[in-house]
Amino acid sequence: MLGEVFSFVHLNVQEFLAALYLATDLSDLFNQSTMSDLLKSAVDKALQSENGHLDLFLRFLLGLSLESNQTLLSGLLTVAERSSHHKEDTVQYIKEKIRENPSTEKSINLFHCLNELNNHSLVQEVQEYVNRRNHHPGKDRLSPDLWSALVFVMLNSDEKLDNFDLHEYHPSEECLKRLMPVVKASTKAVLCFGNLTGESCANLASALSCSSLIELDLSYNKLGDSGVQLLSNGLKNPNCQLKILQLCNCSITDEGYTDLASALKSNPSSHLRELNLDYNKSGESGVKLLSELQEDPHSNLKKLL
Known part of the structure; x- marks a missing residue:
């Protein structure tokens, strides 16, 4: 037995x-x-x-x-x-x-590994950066390992991640890519004037499908129609929780407007209620599609600028 x-x-x-x-x-x-x-x-x-x-x-x-x-x-x-x-x-x-x-x-898991070995040197170094940043935001450039350390520190902080502002670190695509896990964990991400192009939209689209983001501000970046098309893929995802999207002055034309309207229409569970497209190069057809969506009683989109 x-x-x-x-x-x-x-x-x-x-x-x-x-x-x-x-x-x-x-x-x-x-x-x-x-x-x-x-x-x-x-x-x-x-x-x-x-x-x-x-x-x-x-x-x-x-x-x-x-x-x-x-x-x-x-x-x-x-x-x-x-x-x-x-x-x-x-x-x-x-x-x-x-x-x-x-x-x-x-890299985040590797920082947990360093903790297991009782080594906190990189984390201590990035804590010093955080203290300097509080007095001189956006002035220092970090090496790749310290970017990862910064993400580790922020994700393991006792403070709740509500608002992420790219300008507090460094307005660039490299910085956004490095800090994307922090963006995902935040409820609001302010990325305006971030020197971003359409390349950043692929990562952001992926983040929209598995993040806490409710508000995203990408205004005054050169996203173009190609970037908006990528971003629209994220809006199509039924897991997207986004309610407010700011795309003011992002070099978007009729094509981008059409992609946005198509994405929102194809996702009946979309939470998006406010969309700002001021100072873009729209045509009549794109505006019409979004306006029709705003008037649709089954759509959550209530505010269109």
Whole structure:
């Protein structure tokens, strides 16, 4: 007769047990250099994962690799001393990966990994930047790793992310791309006069389908019809929560107006109630389509400028 069988359904428990198994059952097979190699390999595999399914496993494994935790696990380890490694080597390797990685989302998990290794140097550096920014907004330029650190700090802050203003950092497409996770977590994003082009609209369209954004101001950017077409793809998504969209003076013509009207018409669950298109190059047909939508009793669009 088989003994008791336990089933651990929650993903966090599964990830922890997997990390615990690797940290204990295999610890006697690794010397100092190979244990470090194992951790670096785990970092690489987590970064290669498209859905992030190794992120928690990696955090647990790095935490268990610390000497203080190895001591606590001494009853499970065959030779605890052999699983120790030079922590600083792993810390520096993770920092290199943060600098190399263009994805802010993937870098965020690496900052959690640094926390597991009790290293907060990049976060402390970006905290100093935040303090300087409060006195001189938009003056400093950050390196890619510190952009990621800034996102990590803001997303893990106790303060609620209500309004995001690009001018508090640096009005550019690069800055917007780096801080996109913060934009997604905010309810209002002010991106006017941001030196943005249509290229930014692809990321914004994706953000509209999975964010808290209720108000978005893109006025006085050279988005053009191509940018508005991309943005319209986000407005079509039934998960889009946007209620107010400001597109004043964005070089939009009749074609862009038509794309906006088509997007809103194709999404009966659209929440958009206010649309500002002042100072654009519209024609009669585009304005007519949007005006008809405004008059439609089934449409939420009530204010059209």
